[in-house]
Amino acid sequence: MNDQELEAKLVQARRVEPAIALARPQQILWGVRGRLLEQRKKRVFVLSLAAAAAVIGLGVAGARSLVRGGDGVTVSVPSPPRDDTEHWTLRDGSRVVIETASTVIKKRSETKAALELELETGAARFEVTSRPERAFRVHGGDVTVTVTGTSFRVERSGARVSVAVSEGSVLVTWPGGTQTLRRGASGTFPPPGERSEAASVAALPSSKSLAPSEPAPERIASAEALFAEADAARAAGRHGEALAKLELLSQRYPRDPRAPLAAFTRGRLLLENLGKPAQAARAFALSRSLTGPTSALSEDALAREVDALRAAGNKALSRERAELYTRLYPAGLRLRQVRAAGGLPAEP
Amino acid sequence: MSASGERASEVAEEPTASGAAAERDQLEHVIRAHSTYVARLAYRVLGRDDEVNDLVQDVFIAYLRFHRTIREPEAVKGWLATTVIRMAHKRLRARRFRLKIWLGLEAEERRHDLPAPGLSSDDRAAFMSLHRALDRVPPKARIAWALRYLEQEQLEDVARLCGCSLATTKRRIKLAHGVVQRALAP
Numbered sequence: 001m002n003d004q005e006l007e008a009k010l011v012q013a014r015r016v017e018p019a020i021a022l023a024r025p026q027q028i029l030w031g032v033r034g035r036l037l038e039q040r041k042k043r044v045f046v047l048s049l050a051a052a053a054a055v056i057g058l059g060v061a062g063a064r065s066l067v068r069g070g071d072g073v074t075v076s077v078p079s080p081p082r083d084d085t086e087h088w089t090l091r092d093g094s095r096v097v098i099e100t101a102s103t104v105i106k107k108r109s110e111t112k113a114a115l116e117l118e119l120e121t122g123a124a125r126f127e128v129t130s131r132p133e134r135a136f137r138v139h140g141g142d143v144t145v146t147v148t149g150t151s152f153r154v155e156r157s158g159a160r161v162s163v164a165v166s167e168g169s170v171l172v173t174w175p176g177g178t179q180t181l182r183r184g185a186s187g188t189f190p191p192p193g194e195r196s197e198a199a200s201v202a203a204l205p206s207s208k209s210l211a212p213s214e215p216a217p218e219r220i221a222s223a224e225a226l227f228a229e230a231d232a233a234r235a236a237g238r239h240g241e242a243l244a245k246l247e248l249l250s251q252r253y254p255r256d257p258r259a260p261l262a263a264f265t266r267g268r269l270l271l272e273n274l275g276k277p278a279q280a281a282r283a284f285a286l287s288r289s290l291t292g293p294t295s296a297l298s299e300d301a302l303a304r305e306v307d308a309l310r311a312a313g314n315k316a317l318s319r320e321r322a323e324l325y326t327r328l329y330p331a332g333l334r335l336r337q338v339r340a341a342g343g344l345p346a347e348p
Numbered sequence: 349m350s351a352s353g354e355r356a357s358e359v360a361e362e363p364t365a366s367g368a369a370a371e372r373d374q375l376e377h378v379i380r381a382h383s384t385y386v387a388r389l390a391y392r393v394l395g396r397d398d399e400v401n402d403l404v405q406d407v408f409i410a411y412l413r414f415h416r417t418i419r420e421p422e423a424v425k426g427w428l429a430t431t432v433i434r435m436a437h438k439r440l441r442a443r444r445f446r447l448k449i450w451l452g453l454e455a456e457e458r459r460h461d462l463p464a465p466g467l468s469s470d471d472r473a474a475f476m477s478l479h480r481a482l483d484r485v486p487p488k489a490r491i492a493w494a495l496r497y498l499e500q501e502q503l504e505d506v507a508r509l510c511g512c513s514l515a516t517t518k519r520r521i522k523l524a525h526g527v528v529q530r531a532l533a534p
Binding site for chain 1: 375376379380381383384387388390391397400401404405408409412468470471472473474475477478497498500528529532533534
């Protein structure tokens with residue numbers, strides 16, 4: 001093949017770009033977060049095996065020592081090696097280990113009598129230093145976990161909170177009741193069949209110095225939490241749930257900086273996963289209206305709107321939007337595809 | 349910890365996930381700014397859809413791990429490109445050792461996603477035929493040729509991305525070019 005023929009083939013080949021979903025930033029972001037979460041789970045599993053092996057090894061050594069009439073030296077189980085899992089160490093030595101990519105934790109309040117955190121979404125493990133004079137509380141919606149000196153794990157999924165205790169004990173309260181969980185116990189709260197209402201915080205009976213509880217304010221998930229939950233649902237293939245979260249974000253926080261992206265992501269879900277191109281087109285249009293025409297998101301949203309309108313059979317409006325795209329973004333990344341999708345003639 | 353224990357705040361770090369949130373925001377910003385470029389570069393070097401998704405994610409996971417070594421924001425795109433090339437090279441090397449390819453039993457490329465709208469079958473056929481020819485080329489030469497002829501990078505930039513001298517780059521491109529021309533000859 002001569003150079004001229006090869007160049008003609010190259011011109012054609014250069015027009016080829018990756019399939020749609022590959023280049024979509026949100027899809028890539030979800031993929032990256034999902035992979036990071038898998039890596040963390042594998043590390044936890046491997047560390048657990050290592051710790052279990054260490055315990056078994058020490059147990060064998062201890063048994064042999066006993067058999068030989070050992071010197072009675074106390075052996076403690078070594079802690080698993082630190083990895084790069086995200087965690088915070090509080091000044092009193094307590095630790096908060098972030099377990100999922102979607103975890104959002106915020107400090108609610110802090111006094112001499114109590115430190116209160118809010119787990120808005122995701123899962124975290126808490127290793128709390130024993131301090132009888134100070135309560136350590138983790139709120140998850142209407143559920144509150146109160147501890148003094150223990151290690152436990154909390155995972156929140158919407159209105160449900162799962163608690164598992166590995167050391168010490170915790171008191172879990174919710175509008176319909178309370179339950180003490182001791183070492184090795186776990187549960188999901190509120191228990192199935194019970195509805196969540198405004199929560200009340202209860203002090204442990206043995207901690208007389210704890211401050212009296214305050215009425216909890218109405219809890220509404222933040223925009224950040226809704227977005228993170230939508231991300232997690234989308235990554236897990238629960239498209240309907242992800243859509244609902246994003247719709248809620250758009251309704252409750254129309255002026256939040258995430259609102260344009262939430263609308264855009266809704267559009268993608270509707271178009272690519274739920275087969276509703278007409279609704280998708282409206283979502284993309286909303287996304288554009290919430291952000292200026294100079295943003296990359298707006299350009300992307302307009303291009304997707306052209307696709308969605310074409311898929312919905314609205315050729316006239318698809319063409320109109322394609323013409324708008326060519327005017328606003330004469331050097332746009334998707335100019336060629338938009339012209340083709342909108343039924344415009346190819347560029348000269 | 350304070351000896352008197354009377355300080356109002358005894359929390360060493362503000363537990364508001366600000367560090368994680370800031371990293372997530374930064375990653376999201378970088379993905380939005382560069383994912384199209386990274387995906388296109390990966391696709392043009394690998395020639396197949398089914399590997400691009402994994403490679404793109406690998407690149408951004410590497411970014412998350414090493415982004416603190418990138419001193420200037422302007423250097424991010426170049427860093428991503430170099431990482432794409434390095435990771436693509438590993439995949440291409442592994443691909444060449446797969447027996448299926450040697451025996452010509454490699455399955456037709458699976459389509460995982462919708463093709464880009466407006467893509468003509470002729471264009472796609474041209475792209476596929478070029479990459480079938482490039483399958484016969486050593487990975488380093490293949491990458492250099494793809495950067496030069498598909499991505500249309502300058503020779504100096506190809507050398508920089510491939511981490512080799514200009515002379516070596518020219519040699520590799522010439523080798524690949526000859527193979528491609530012979531493979532596509534009618």
